[in-house]
Amino acid sequence: xxxxxxxxxxxxxxxxxxxxxxxxxxxxxxxxxxxxxxxxxxxxxxxxxxxxxxxxxxxxxxxxxxxxxxxxxxxxxxxxxxxxxxxxxxxxxxxxxxxxxxxxxxxxxxxxxxxxxxxxxxxxxxxxxxxxxxxxxxxxxxxxxxxxxxxxxxxxxxxxxxxxxxxxxxxxxxxxxxxxxxxxxxxxxxxxxxxxxxxxxxxxxxxxxxxxxxxxxxxxxxxxxxxxxxxxxxxxxxxxxxxxxxxxxxxxxxxxxxxxxxxxxxxxxxxxxxxxxxxxxxxxxxxxxxxxxxxxxxxxxxxxxxxxxxxxxxxxxxxxxxxxxxxxxxxxxxxxxxxxxxxxxxxxxxxxxxxxxxxxxxxxxxxxxxxxxxxxxxxxxxxxxxxxxxxxxxxxxxxxxxxxxxxxxxxxxxxxxxxxxxxxxxxxxxxxxxxxxxxxxxxxxxxxxxxxxxxxxxxxxxxxxxxxxxxxxxxxxxxxxxxxxxxxxxx
Amino acid sequence: xxxxxxxxxxxxxxxxxxxxxxxxxxxxxxxxxxxxxxxxxxxxxxxxxxxxxxxxxxxxxxxxxxxxxxxxxxxxxxxxxxxxxxxxxxxxxxxxxxxxxxxxxxxxxxxxxxxxxxxxxxxxxxxxxxxxxxxxxxxxxxxxxxxxxxxxxxxxxxxxxxxxxxxxxxxxxxxxxxxxxxxxxxxxxxxxxxxxxxxxxxxxxxxxxxxxxxxxxxxxxxxxxxxxxxxxxxxxxxxxxxxxxxxxxxxxxxxxxxxxxxxxxxxxxxxxxxx
Numbered sequence: 164x165x166x167x168x169x170x171x172x173x174x175x176x177x178x179x180x181x182x183x184x185x186x187x188x189x190x191x192x193x194x195x196x197x198x199x200x201x202x203x204x205x206x207x208x209x210x211x212x213x214x215x216x217x218x219x220x221x222x223x224x225x226x227x228x229x230x231x232x233x234x235x236x237x238x239x240x241x242x243x244x245x246x247x248x249x250x251x252x253x254x255x256x257x258x259x260x261x262x263x264x265x266x267x268x269x270x271x272x273x274x275x276x277x278x279x280x281x282x283x284x285x286x287x288x289x290x291x292x293x294x295x296x297x298x299x300x301x302x303x304x305x306x307x308x309x310x311x312x313x314x315x316x317x318x319x320x321x322x323x324x325x326x327x328x329x330x331x332x333x334x335x336x337x338x339x340x341x342x343x344x345x346x347x348x349x350x351x352x353x354x355x356x357x358x359x360x361x362x363x364x365x366x367x368x369x370x371x372x373x374x375x376x377x378x379x380x381x382x383x384x385x386x387x388x389x390x391x392x393x394x395x396x397x398x399x400x401x402x403x404x405x406x407x408x409x410x411x412x413x414x415x416x417x418x419x420x421x422x423x424x425x426x427x428x429x430x431x432x433x434x435x436x437x438x439x440x441x442x443x444x445x446x447x448x449x450x451x452x453x454x455x456x457x458x459x460x461x462x463x464x465x466x467x468x469x470x471x472x473x474x475x476x477x478x479x480x481x482x483x484x485x486x487x488x489x490x491x492x493x494x495x496x497x498x499x500x501x502x503x504x505x506x507x508x509x510x511x512x513x514x515x516x517x518x519x520x521x522x523x524x525x526x527x528x529x530x531x532x533x534x535x536x537x538x539x540x541x542x543x544x545x546x547x548x549x550x551x552x553x554x555x556x557x558x559x560x561x562x563x564x565x566x567x568x569x570x571x572x573x574x575x576x577x578x579x580x581x582x583x584x585x586x587x588x589x590x591x592x593x594x595x596x597x598x599x600x601x602x603x604x605x606x607x608x609x610x611x612x613x614x615x616x617x618x619x620x621x622x623x624x625x626x627x628x629x630x631x632x633x634x635x636x637x638x639x640x641x642x643x644x645x646x647x648x649x650x651x652x653x654x
Numbered sequence: 655x656x657x658x659x660x661x662x663x664x665x666x667x668x669x670x671x672x673x674x675x676x677x678x679x680x681x682x683x684x685x686x687x688x689x690x691x692x693x694x695x696x697x698x699x700x701x702x703x704x705x706x707x708x709x710x711x712x713x714x715x716x717x718x719x720x721x722x723x724x725x726x727x728x729x730x731x732x733x734x735x736x737x738x739x740x741x742x743x744x745x746x747x748x749x750x751x752x753x754x755x756x757x758x759x760x761x762x763x764x765x766x767x768x769x770x771x772x773x774x775x776x777x778x779x780x781x782x783x784x785x786x787x788x789x790x791x792x793x794x795x796x797x798x799x800x801x802x803x804x805x806x807x808x809x810x811x812x813x814x815x816x817x818x819x820x821x822x823x824x825x826x827x828x829x830x831x832x833x834x835x836x837x838x839x840x841x842x843x844x845x846x847x848x849x850x851x852x853x854x855x856x857x858x859x860x861x862x863x864x865x866x867x868x869x870x871x872x873x874x875x876x877x878x879x880x881x882x883x884x885x886x887x888x889x890x891x892x893x894x895x896x897x898x899x900x901x902x903x904x905x906x907x908x909x910x911x912x913x914x915x916x917x918x919x920x921x922x923x924x925x926x927x928x929x
Contacts, residue, residue: 362872364691364698364738372870401740403872407677429888430876439881439905441912448875456697456869462923465697465722466869467916541908588873589891 166246171237180233180254189232197300198227205521209491212376212459215518216280216309221261224310228257231302234293239304242291244638245278245345247271249288253307265315266322268308273348273391274341274637276316276383277370279309282634283512316386323393327354332651335360335418337404337591340368341633342624343424344388345640346647347396350422353648358397358418360404365455368426369625369633372455373447375485377492378515381454405594420647423595423606423615423622424640427630428588432581433477437535440543442469446482446582453489471577472496475546477532478582479509481632484516486580487524495578499525501532503551503564529553529564533571535579545573587626595620605629613643614650621647655735659712665791668718668762669728670704676711678703678741684769685747685863685895688713689871691738692726699723700868702766702840702894703742704795716765716794721917722924743871744894747861749773753835754780756828757803758821758849760841761787764795766863767840774838775802782834783807784824786841790815821845822852829856836860839898843910847903854899862898864889866906867913880906 174180201217202208208215219227231253239249248267255264268275284290284305292301315321332355336343339361347357365371367384392398404410410421430445432438449468452458456466474490476483479502491498500519502509505528509516520526527548534547550570553562592600599607599616606615606622613621623639625631660672678688687702705714719728730736747770755774759767764785775781783803787793788811800806808816809824817824821841828834829852837860839849846862853860866878866889873891880887883900887893 362740363870364740372874401738402677403740403743406681406742407740408681428873429891430874432876432886434886439879439886439909441908445876448869448877451869451875457695461916462920464695465920467913467920469913469916540911541905585874590873 166240168236171240171248171251172235174248174251175233175235179258183254183257184233187229192230192232193294193297193299195226195230197230198223198303198306200303200306202518205518206523208377209488209522212492214380215377218313219306219310221314224256224261224307225259227303227307228253230294231257232293238291238293239288239302242288244287244634245272245641247288247308249304252311253302253304256307256311261311261314262318262320262322264311268311269322269324269390272637273345274387275308276312276387277341277379278634278637279305279307279312280379280383281374281632283632285513287634316383321386321390323390324348324352326352326394329356330354332356332420333358333416333418334420334422334647335404335413336422336424338362338368338424338426338624338626339366339388339398340424340426340624340636341370342636342640342643343368343422344391345637346422346424346621346623346644347640348391348394349641349644350647351391351394351396353644355420356397357395358399360402361398361400362403363455364400366398366400368424372451373482373485375450375454375489377488378485403590405590410595419619420651421620422640422643422647423591423620423626424624424636425588425591425626427585427625428590428604429586430581431584431586433532433583435532435534437537437543438581440535440537441541442471442543442577443535443579443581446476446478446486446580447585449486449580450482450489453493459493468493469578470494473576474498474578474580475501475574475576476580476582477501478584479504479511480582480584481511481515483580483582484511484519486582488519488522490578490580491522491524497525498523499527501527501530501546501548503529503531504561505529505553508561531564531566532579536573543576543579546576546579547571547573584630585625587629591626603629612646613639614646618650655737656739658730658732658734658736659710661730661732664716664794667720667728668716668792668794670714670716670765671727671730672707672712672714673736673739674712675739678713678739679706679708679711682706682713682742683746684749684773685766686742686744687766687871687894688715688739688741689743689868690715690727690736692723693737696726696737697723698738698869698871700743700865700871700890702863702865704765704768716762718762722920725921725924740871743890745892747773747838747895749777751778754782754833756825756834756837757781757783758825758837758839758841759783759785759799760821760839760845761792762794763839763841763845763863764793764799767838768795768798770838770840770863771799772802775804780804782828784809784821784828786810786821786824786845788812820848822848825849826852829853829858834858837898839863843903843907846898846901847907850898850901850903860898861895862901863895864893864901864906867910880909
């Protein structure tokens, strides 16, 4: 994807923006302290599923927007997988035109209220911000993105991005997660007739089954999906491409292009003894029960979840953090992370680790389960763990954990949640004849175009990456839309 | 929304529902299942497809009320709607000509056995069908199953119908009499466990169709995992049928009881609300 720096330059040269820049010196701007996201109190919020972050007030947002220097060559944009016009939307906030700011966000990002909450900005746009060079905390781009999109949603004056006249080319999107939604939005804007097929009974993929309410309220996801619907994207639920109907059947119905965003599949386990004991969950199951099926409201809702005093979550990623914080909210007295490397190597966002600690989560680092022990009903009652130390760096560049001989000990436990990742969903690779698949079960794509070995099929997100973030999946969707458009123009 | 076209009560706790869903009717194969969810608060439950009518665009399922969700389903009537229905899921049965086959079905397991047995018969096998239940009233699809079987037997625990005894006794009688090439069984896990023990002794290839707890049913959550041949398998995408001699039925039985307490809480609340 390329950033259109010429267009950005033109926008930057507008009179109002020049006036804003003149209104306050760079020195004054850099002296403002970075805003702190207002949060609900840790020891209260760990007992409910309400959102942890409260969002910025208008005053806070305008002040934070002033920190942005409106750089002539904004480096932040290159750090964004979907290349949002960052200074553009921030300066609208400074000016006080929040609705216009939201509109700019939506021009390049189908899910700004989602990204403003779950993107790892600290490793992306904010990492490229000029403030880093001055050894100061970057502009809070993520908080501002969230502010503008929340403002728009709360006023109810939701702008619908402009859509080109229909070109009558039907496109099917498989999966309604972040990559599929983004691809659908972009293609719809270009005039394609897009239908999204979703296997579950709700749209949003990992945004609704995986990420908990306290980090991403479902109403936020629903609002962004509504916008896509208003743009003209069609949504079909309870439909599994490859099972409910094959690709050939969809082609017979007139679909000419496809995007596979079928996401994560089978949960990975460690293959240690006792892993199939009762009360050992995968993160996918634990979170799906609670988020998608609302098991935290059992028995008002029919889907149950086991609530217990002692819960261990295996893993150090965002999914593991979501699981352990969920366990705490379900009433666990002792909820802990068990991770085989040290805290530095944890793939989870710093904010999530920080929030988890505030909420009373225990961290057992450099520790690895080697066996689960059950009671007479085969319910897990103990974990045998082993202490680890860090050795030489492995392929990922992180230091490889090695077991310390003779360091095993037992931990009493009621529930275990295994959150060590997933393998790609096997259904699509199994059911699309002739599509190239890697030995890990992910789809092979040209990284520049996201095109699979079958030219009219594009793919993105976890089915290509194996396991990544919402924003990288969205970046894939956007890139795929650009190249799918080229493919159909040249066809 | 998917409309219930017809409902037939088969016994006090068992009903047959014919539900509209053109896509599933067209593409389902023997051995596959669907996931049903009823309304906003409903849970996702797997149910094996008993039959379908491509022309009318309907599928048939048979439900036995044992808890909240199955009771809700049992209470539906013609004209009612089901909010969510997805499928067909799972790997279809591998139908081939193997010779003589015993199709053994227990309780409501007979319903999903029906299309499988029929397909094996159509593939040119000699089909011996054995249906079993606790008592006479719980025998379902007797006439339908009888129609295409080369030999047909009914077993009841209490002897109120057919022969008295467990299904394994009926199977053993046939094994002792003639050469059986394959057994396919469908029913309560405990029944399939004992069938597997019996046929392993006689070295007869046996397929069991497993009905475990599922949430999404599409290969995402792992609730349905079972140990087969020492490896963890997912019933929803690797199954539901497996080599019965390799299935760890004891583990499966315990995992099926994982939510026993919660299921009781939910069901007593449901029955109370019903009044």
